[in-house]
Amino acid sequence: MQLDDLTDFFTNRQYHFNLNKVVLGVDIGGTFTKLSLVTPLGHIVGQEAFPTHSHNGHDDYPKRLVATSKALVNRIDSSLLGIGIGAPGCDPKTGYISYAVNLPFSAPFPIRDFFEENLCAHTALIKDSSAAALGEKMWGGAKHMDSFVLLTLGTGLGSAFYIHGQLVAGAHHLASELGHTVHIPQGRACSCGQRGCLETYVSARGLQRNLSELFATEITPSHLREVSDSDRTAEMITQAARGGDELARQALERCGVELGNALARICLQLDPEGIFLSGGLTHAGGLLLEPLQQQLQKALLPAFRNKTTVAISALGGADAGTLGAAAQVYLEQA
Amino acid sequence: MQLDDLTDFFTNRQYHFNLNKVVLGVDIGGTFTKLSLVTPLGHIVGQEAFPTHSHNGHDDYPKRLVATSKALVNRIDSSLLGIGIGAPGCDPKTGYISYAVNLPFSAPFPIRDFFEENLCAHTALIKDSSAAALGEKMWGGAKHMDSFVLLTLGTGLGSAFYIHGQLVAGAHHLASELGHTVHIPQGRACSCGQRGCLETYVSARGLQRNLSELFATEITPSHLREVSDSDRTAEMITQAARGGDELARQALERCGVELGNALARICLQLDPEGIFLSGGLTHAGGLLLEPLQQQLQKALLPAFRNKTTVAISALGGADAGTLGAAAQVYLEQA
Numbered sequence: 072m073q074l075d076d077l078t079d080f081f082t083n084r085q086y087h088f089n090l091n092k093v094v095l096g097v098d099i100g101g102t103f104t105k106l107s108l109v110t111p112l113g114h115i116v117g118q119e120a121f122p123t124h125s126h127n128g129h130d131d132y133p134k135r136l137v138a139t140s141k142a143l144v145n146r147i148d149s150s151l152l153g154i155g156i157g158a159p160g161c162d163p164k165t166g167y168i169s170y171a172v173n174l175p176f177s178a179p180f181p182i183r184d185f186f187e188e189n190l191c192a193h194t195a196l197i198k199d200s201s202a203a204a205l206g207e208k209m210w211g212g213a214k215h216m217d218s219f220v221l222l223t224l225g226t227g228l229g230s231a232f233y234i235h236g237q238l239v240a241g242a243h244h245l246a247s248e249l250g251h252t253v254h255i256p257q258g259r260a261c262s263c264g265q266r267g268c269l270e271t272y273v274s275a276r277g278l279q280r281n282l283s284e285l286f287a288t289e290i291t292p293s294h295l296r297e298v299s300d301s302d303r304t305a306e307m308i309t310q311a312a313r314g315g316d317e318l319a320r321q322a323l324e325r326c327g328v329e330l331g332n333a334l335a336r337i338c339l340q341l342d343p344e345g346i347f348l349s350g351g352l353t354h355a356g357g358l359l360l361e362p363l364q365q366q367l368q369k370a371l372l373p374a375f376r377n378k379t380t381v382a383i384s385a386l387g388g389a390d391a392g393t394l395g396a397a398a399q400v401y402l403e404q405a
Numbered sequence: 406m407q408l409d410d411l412t413d414f415f416t417n418r419q420y421h422f423n424l425n426k427v428v429l430g431v432d433i434g435g436t437f438t439k440l441s442l443v444t445p446l447g448h449i450v451g452q453e454a455f456p457t458h459s460h461n462g463h464d465d466y467p468k469r470l471v472a473t474s475k476a477l478v479n480r481i482d483s484s485l486l487g488i489g490i491g492a493p494g495c496d497p498k499t500g501y502i503s504y505a506v507n508l509p510f511s512a513p514f515p516i517r518d519f520f521e522e523n524l525c526a527h528t529a530l531i532k533d534s535s536a537a538a539l540g541e542k543m544w545g546g547a548k549h550m551d552s553f554v555l556l557t558l559g560t561g562l563g564s565a566f567y568i569h570g571q572l573v574a575g576a577h578h579l580a581s582e583l584g585h586t587v588h589i590p591q592g593r594a595c596s597c598g599q600r601g602c603l604e605t606y607v608s609a610r611g612l613q614r615n616l617s618e619l620f621a622t623e624i625t626p627s628h629l630r631e632v633s634d635s636d637r638t639a640e641m642i643t644q645a646a647r648g649g650d651e652l653a654r655q656a657l658e659r660c661g662v663e664l665g666n667a668l669a670r671i672c673l674q675l676d677p678e679g680i681f682l683s684g685g686l687t688h689a690g691g692l693l694l695e696p697l698q699q700q701l702q703k704a705l706l707p708a709f710r711n712k713t714t715v716a717i718s719a720l721g722g723a724d725a726g727t728l729g730a731a732a733q734v735y736l737e738q739a
Contacts, residue, residue: 170708218576232675235569241676242552243712251706252670256589263706327533336586336670341566354448372585372597400473 092152094400095144097136097193098199098392099123099158100136101173101226101303102275102351104136106143109397115390119143124175132175133182133288144190152404153193154186154339155201155396159229164244166196172262173226196338197399199392200229200247201238203349203384207403208233212347212385219345220337221384222249222330223392224352228270228277234341250274272329275305275351282308282322292316308353323355324362331366338371338379349384349391356383406433426486426665428734429478429526431470432533432726433457434579435507435560436609436685438470440477442730443711447544449724458509466509467516471523476607476611478524483601486738487527488520489730490672491536493563498578500530507560508677522635531733532725534563534581537683537718539736540729542567546681546719552672553679556664557726558686568675584608586665609685616642616656627652636660643689645649657689658696665700672713683725685716690717 093116098105100123108117119139123132144151160170168174186194197205204221213221217236217307223229228250232239239246251263258267259280270356271277282299286293293316295303311319334346343344352359360383368376384391426634432439434457440449453473459508463565478485494504500517502508520528530540538555541547547555551570557563562584566573573580584604585597592601593614605611617634618628627650645653668680686693694717702710718725 194729195503216576218573230674234573235571239552239568239570239675241674242550242678243709245672245709245712246674246676248673248706248709251703253666256666265422275436332587332590338562338579339586340580340671341573342577342580344576360475370587370599375577375579378579 091149093117093147093149094152094397095140095154095190096202096393096395096397096400097154097156098396099136099156099168099391100199101159104139104224105389105393106140107393107397108143108147108149109394111397111401113206113394115394116149116338117143117147121388123173133180133185137186140190140247140400141185151190151192153195154190155195155202155398155400156182156186156199157199157396157399158182158385159227161196161197161198162244163196163198166194183253185239192304193400195399195403196394198229198231199223200231202395202399203229203386203391204231204233204238204395205350205398206349206386206391207347207384209398210386210394211391213345216344218343219347220341221347221349221373222341222348224274224326224330224348226275228274229350232341232343234343249333249337264268269333270331273326273333273352277329278308278322278326278352279303279304281325282318285318285321285325287323289318291317295319305351306354309358311380311387312355312358320358323358326352326355327359327362330359331363332366332370334363334379334381335370335375338367338375345378345380345382347382347384348386349386353383406508427451427481427483428486428731429524430490430536430727430729430731431474431490431492431732432490432536432730433470433490433502433508434533434726435493438473439723439727440474441727441731442477442481442483445735447540447728447732449728450483451477451481452727457507467514467519471520474520474524485524485526487529487734488524489529489732489734490516490520490530491531491533491537492516492731493533495530495532496578497530497532500528504642513733514590520653527598527734529730529737531730532563532565532567533557536729536733537563537720537725538565538572538681538729539568539732540720540725541681541683541718543732543735544720544728545725546716547679548550550678552675552677553681554675554677555681555683558599558608558660558664558682558684559621560609562608563684566679577598583667583671584625588663603667604665607667607686611663612656612660612686613637613644615659616652619652619655619659622735623655625651629653640686640688643692646689646692654692657692660686660689661693661696662700664693665697666704668697668701668713668715669704669709672701672709676709677713679714679716681716681718683720685723687717 093108106119167179171178230249254269255267261268261272426444501513506510529714563585590599590604593605595602
């Protein structure tokens, strides 16, 4: 069954799924781990979230993850159709998280088998950004689109390309690492070992680094100068920008400008119908989107201007990951 | 009929086409215009070429083009199934060349109607780079590939993305302008009005500019210093590099390095099965490919290394454009 059929089934309410069953969608992020119980209509009937990194950094993350999952599943009457796990750096074929620079366990880790054994339910693994894109296609703003790109702006920058009615998996199942494409040659060092990767400018950590750079180059006062680099969260910077902090605003503007340049590259290459942004950084709203749009239009050849829709995920940044991970299970069972 | 079926028909010699008919493939380039009479098996049975820009710059290019086409068609006994025209900056839907920065006529120009009227044959218009990609899929190295990217390294840099078994046309029929994606922020001025576009480093003109830059930054002797900037052709620079000219070699190396960086971006995004290079610059062979491969592998995340095939078009740089333009006609008639 193709995704489009599935979407139509839901729209026409001629679904093949037992509505008494739910899917557990798990979104493993570099900062938070989120869990949602999702119905076939994309409704969330139960939710949990906890910080991915514990304060002392010495606990057993996989065990915490399974315990939280069990507690959530036990809270509801519906039975479990399956589990969808969205994670960065994973290999959906083998079921392993194969490289996990931002996660608190050493890769490779057999996350799929670990869940199947501990929760006795069919488990599907999917790249975090692919999950968000599937959610957007099934229940979000991309429902009627044949080509779109989704970017997750979280701790890092994830991406998914949906072209000719399907997600681009890549010939070697490696697509799509837009976050680690060189955006500024010889630029900032990245955790991947390269310099100038897009995610070192456009992500929660990129935002922190934008602000640190501004603190170095400008003398404008900011109360965030009194907070240590690692304690300045993306949320804190966004709040400060809203409250009139000029450098916090410029740090977000930098994210928008660099993202605008990156989206221009994508539009010029693939001319997609839409581009969706998901993840914590999108809470900045216009502070991010306005400079983004301005730079995007400027960097496009005239024929491309104002063609591709750029929007924040219709699923809400917070839920897109878990909804998408759940969508993968419905898709497999359809 | 899908491209794959068509290829199989040819391979199994169960083609549906009348072998007594041929297609005229026209490749309009910024430097040369090439014309080939192509059989359904991809054999060229007649060929012409002339410089796109006349010496005085005042003649009527469209008229010259039609006269050469007529002369070529009249030379053979086979009847004409149709004409395929590959050109940069064209709109296949309207049949217009809509922007043509490197061509000797003002856009928009209704090239399809002009040919249909003057040669009384069905005429199809296709972007030059898409044409080369179709040729590669039908008769070249991409025959058995489901995803590949083709770059034409001519006067400018053209591109075509073939994903999930079809060319990416784009939601607004604008894909794929890789040559005008910003490669080096605030870099060289481009004829499109932006700065730092990939084609200002990687193309015949990019090669000339690489050499001019080296003449400015280095003191190494080179007999090409005695040739004016505009007279230093890509072919001349390649010959000089082969003959031991160190700066000419470095100018080609720069093309390779920047192309390696650009291909790394494509691999990280789309993880294609293959990448094919076509066009005059590929005559440099190892002088271009070796630095390219070295930089490509360096710029990729480890998991991506040595996965995607990078090769020079199997059709030969000179014929890929006309073969591909002809392929479009066979495809339409199939």
